[in-house]
Amino acid sequence: MSLLAEQHAYTFLEARARTQHVNPLSWQFELSIADAYDIAKASDTIRAAEGEVRIGRKLGFTNRKLWTKYGEKAAIREPIWSSLFDSTVRYVEDNHAYQSLTGALQPRIEPEVVFKLGRTPAADACIEELADCLEWMAHGIEIVVSPYPDWKFEAADAIAALGLHGTLLIGEPRILSSASRLHLAELLANASVSLSCDGTLLSAGYGSNVLDSPLHAIWHLHGLLQKQPQFSPLQAGEIITTGTWTDAYPVQAGQTWGTAFSGIPLPGLSVSFA
Template identity: 65%
Template sequence: MCKSTMLMSTKANRYANQLLDARARAKLMPLLSAADALSPMDGYDIGKRILDASIGQGDTPVGRKVGFSNRTIWPKYGITETINAPIWAHVFDSTVRYAEDNRGIQSLEGALQPRIEPEVVFSLGRTPAPDADLEEIADCIEWMAHAFEIVVCPFPDWKFEVVDAIAAFGLHGTLIIGEPHMLSTTTRRNLASMLANASVSLSCCTEDSVTLCGAGFGSDVLDSPVHALWHLHQVLNAQSQFTPLQAGEIITTGTWTDAYPVQAGQTWVTAFSGIALPGLTVSFV
């Protein structure tokens, strides 16, 4: 493996351990990119060390998250260069939970600078062929659900380069999944356009007020969340150090709005238009 394109093993391990330690202790840390000239592939090299360490500590990867698939938020992130492409990371049995009746309570203990993102999750019923096209990847989806991803950031003030975001667990904190909806063959065939034409609203409720914080469209997510899934499939085909998408995985495809800071005492609520997906209600403690 070429040293110029991938980190030396000892350096990648050191960065991985720093990120794992920051998460375990809920402590902010300096940017990796401030200390080293790092490429996005270096970020995935660090992510692979984190994956191996997490499995060694008893975590089981159960799927992936796609980040920065919403083009409308790209200009808001990045320091020397704005984010201009999606990223991905693993999600684990320890970071995924299901909200009974589309309602949940979530502790923010240990979450670094948590923010909330409304997303659509897919579960794969079949393993996609390596050369699967958009229709074929959609046909592999068994069910979909609405979810909140609680994203976290170990870098001060949510300022980072893309390599930092990739390495830092893809900024993944917790995935809270609502009621799964099994998909018919007809729905799968039309799913990309159905989701592209749908919209979601995101509101924050406190004892005193209800505030509409954001709204977004499925078309903002790489034209459709199904496109985001297909993009991930193609990226993984080129990253031989990682396992390709497999049957049984859950994939959260990226936020429909910007990510909004959350704190204990708030309840966040979503509502969809244009598609028969129920909203979610999650209270933070």
């Protein structure tokens, strides 16, 4: 696979650039999770060589309530991750954004919580030590996309296709105090978010859906990276988005979507799509 990883990486990057569908690689041969991360590594290398700057990571499939909804041969029951680059991340002013869907294949919306690492965690950091490395948290809305027709794929296919990441919109960061870090996992687990479209409530989700807490999601990623020496471990300065609290809903131009939190001091966001 290592000899083919770069070729497959170019296929996905070209499909993204041209807004083209592709068939899942798992339809063509046995694609393992390790194979998929080889393709992801090749994609990262190509993007960096073309001038993009890697600024963090995104986690996917951290919401256990959604695991049975994805995967054709087998339900997706493990989180995945991919790199975040500066070209697809932007900060939202005044809690409202206008977002073009041009070039977005089958876009869907996901309300999430985003963190920035202020310090590099030790390789053997416990979850409390990891929390103490966080500088801030913010509300994020991720627009996920799929080059695969009808969103049908396996976990390895999702990894290979740039983690299905489209765009990440980040709201106002809130600095985390020592006291808030101490109880962060519990605070997030007990919080909830609502998701509305054009004023109609569509869904509500809880922080506990995300591997019991978004903090646990970061800890999962930290542990996984210790087993993937081809990738750098978590570093100070990285932005990490931890996965959706609700189902991922299709979005269309002309719609305005909004979120509101309960239980954590984060403002909601609204996004108008064009």
